Amino acid sequence: MRNFWIDTDTASDDAVAILMALRWPDVNVMGISVVAGNVHVEKGAKNARYTVELCEKKTPVYLGASQPLVRESTWGYFFHGDDGMGNKNYPEPSIPVAKGNAVEALIDAVRSNPGNITLVTLGPFTNIALALRIAPDIAEKISMCYSMAGAAATLGNVTPAAEFNVYVDPEAAKIVFGSGIPLLMVGWEHCRGHANLIEKEIAQVRSYHTPFADFAIDCNEHAISTNKEWLNEPGLALPDPVTMAIALDPSICTRHSAHYVDVEIVSEITRGMTVVDQLGVTKKEVNIEVCWEIDIQGWKDLLYKTLQ
Amino acid sequence: MPQKIIIDTDPGVDDVIAISIALRSPELEVLGLTSVFGNTYGEVTAQNALRLVELEEHDSIPVSRGSDVPLVMPLEGLGTMVHGEDGMGNTNPSPPKGKVIKKSAAEFIIETVHTYPDEVTLVPIGPLTNIALALKIDPTIVNLTKKVVLMGGAVSRPGNISPTAEANIYHDPHAADIVMRAGWPLVMVGLDVTQQVVMTPNFLEEIYKANNPVTNLMRRILPFYQGFHNSLFGAGGDIHTHDPSVIVYLLNPDLFQTESVSVFVEIEGRCKGQTIADWHNQWESRPEVEVCMGVDAVGVLDLIKERLTKDIG
Numbered sequence: 001m002r003n004f005w006i007d008t009d010t011a012s013d014d015a016v017a018i019l020m021a022l023r024w025p026d027v028n029v030m031g032i033s034v035v036a037g038n039v040h041v042e043k044g045a046k047n048a049r050y051t052v053e054l055c056e057k058k059t060p061v062y063l064g065a066s067q068p069l070v071r072e073s074t075w076g077y078f079f080h081g082d083d084g085m086g087n088k089n090y091p092e093p094s095i096p097v098a099k100g101n102a103v104e105a106l107i108d109a110v111r112s113n114p115g116n117i118t119l120v121t122l123g124p125f126t127n128i129a130l131a132l133r134i135a136p137d138i139a140e141k142i143s144m145c146y147s148m149a150g151a152a153a154t155l156g157n158v159t160p161a162a163e164f165n166v167y168v169d170p171e172a173a174k175i176v177f178g179s180g181i182p183l184l185m186v187g188w189e190h191c192r193g194h195a196n197l198i199e200k201e202i203a204q205v206r207s208y209h210t211p212f213a214d215f216a217i218d219c220n221e222h223a224i225s226t227n228k229e230w231l232n233e234p235g236l237a238l239p240d241p242v243t244m245a246i247a248l249d250p251s252i253c254t255r256h257s258a259h260y261v262d263v264e265i266v267s268e269i270t271r272g273m274t275v276v277d278q279l280g281v282t283k284k285e286v287n288i289e290v291c292w293e294i295d296i297q298g299w300k301d302l303l304y305k306t307l308q
Numbered sequence: 309m310p311q312k313i314i315i316d317t318d319p320g321v322d323d324v325i326a327i328s329i330a331l332r333s334p335e336l337e338v339l340g341l342t343s344v345f346g347n348t349y350g351e352v353t354a355q356n357a358l359r360l361v362e363l364e365e366h367d368s369i370p371v372s373r374g375s376d377v378p379l380v381m382p383l384e385g386l387g388t389m390v391h392g393e394d395g396m397g398n399t400n401p402s403p404p405k406g407k408v409i410k411k412s413a414a415e416f417i418i419e420t421v422h423t424y425p426d427e428v429t430l431v432p433i434g435p436l437t438n439i440a441l442a443l444k445i446d447p448t449i450v451n452l453t454k455k456v457v458l459m460g461g462a463v464s465r466p467g468n469i470s471p472t473a474e475a476n477i478y479h480d481p482h483a484a485d486i487v488m489r490a491g492w493p494l495v496m497v498g499l500d501v502t503q504q505v506v507m508t509p510n511f512l513e514e515i516y517k518a519n520n521p522v523t524n525l526m527r528r529i530l531p532f533y534q535g536f537h538n539s540l541f542g543a544g545g546d547i548h549t550h551d552p553s554v555i556v557y558l559l560n561p562d563l564f565q566t567e568s569v570s571v572f573v574e575i576e577g578r579c580k581g582q583t584i585a586d587w588h589n590q591w592e593s594r595p596e597v598e599v600c601m602g603v604d605a606v607g608v609l610d611l612i613k614e615r616l617t618k619d620i621g
Contacts, residue, residue, distance in 0.1 A: 069379065069444060070482050103445045104415065130445050134412040171380040171482065178382065237554060265380070266576050
């Protein structure tokens, strides 16, 4: 079994990603830490707990940082709906929030499973940065970190230069990128275009008639319309599930390479931009594995498998 | 009832004096020392914190190691020019006997504040990294901490580590800004007062006569510190009284005049680490802190001398 830890600002696409991991055969999700991002941290924890309950699991869900390290909060309600879940107002789950704080829980999990713990980050890096600052030793104990973060070779979404997760807490992203943790950056671009689920594919998911399939589409209804209207995309874009698919089956990332990557924290215009030194002109040591291409059909097939 | 305090420290020559005064004061109960990089490397300040609790047999006080680097930025400069590579004026002290506890500084602070709600005063006399980390990991400590009394900043004077910045704030401006705006009762003991309290060579000689473990250590480590003050300020043998003033504030706040004002920290550029008091509320609203603006220097020095020279048996 592979041990996973998921750090998430649980809104609709996070929920699908969590579901994929919880339903994947050789993966044991040890814990879920929630961070402020798409939605407030308590709301994200509710959404995560609801997802855990839907999958009939008991995975502990911990409350983490309620705001970015240094910046004022930026929220994603406009994209995911007021509840973060397509305004479906799902009922309060019966499993409670786990005791203890997310940062310490994550550190404990890593130290108890050195070399056998995969971290998947789906939100701003606040919790991970805090954990790395008080326990720098965890950087080398984490087998691999898969992060839905940044935009390596394309435009941003929340600003022309930046992807939401990094924009929200650029200082935290900078800390994580500079920590020595082995990290695959799966940029926002990999959920765009052909990686979208178009109407025909959404109908196919619906045809499974499982609670998981319905949930995956229902909770993303608001995201589908915002994605089309705001970003001119063809259907349902699922950034967090694409990242989770790669974490579950790394062969879905078909082209990647290591580079020096840093995060802009000073500028107003390019705040949170993930600057990739592709040509090595800074002569700085490479720190991040950048995902350049994914197997789009492979990603969709993996998703479908978890929803049936 | 003595005041329960945690001293967050980067010892450091003046930290040595401050901590020794605290440990020699029955009005204060030191629940622990938490170490942080700053005056020198984090590894060294942790060792020095252990040395300090061992100096006069306070070994039961836990020492927790904190951050070796600032919250956000890579480690840039340290205060080794002022304090020596070993933080003890390059006197090569022998290794401590004890070890730091397992819990990191931020975790120790969070746990202790929860153990004694509304009772603990945090006393940071180094960069504010550990305090900011504790705040971010558990924001509830804002309302559970009795108060914060810190050494850092300057609102009416130039800086010391740069033309605009005091060293503790400069070493981690992001952390300082987080701590300043948190909304807890906070007293800033900055250069505005600490540079008014001057220890002269005569004053130090008087103290050294006590011939106890603390004053003997001071006699060894202070010449380097005096040398730095002389090279920067042309101070002869005089030194400013930074960290010890914070402990004196805890013992007798009446020796200080404070004013309530919002304090902002510049976090980047050549003015990074500057603390700016918004006297006329022209910037965005943020909670006010108490900034020490005036001090009875003679009173502070008398108390320092009394504590350092008294026979503690």
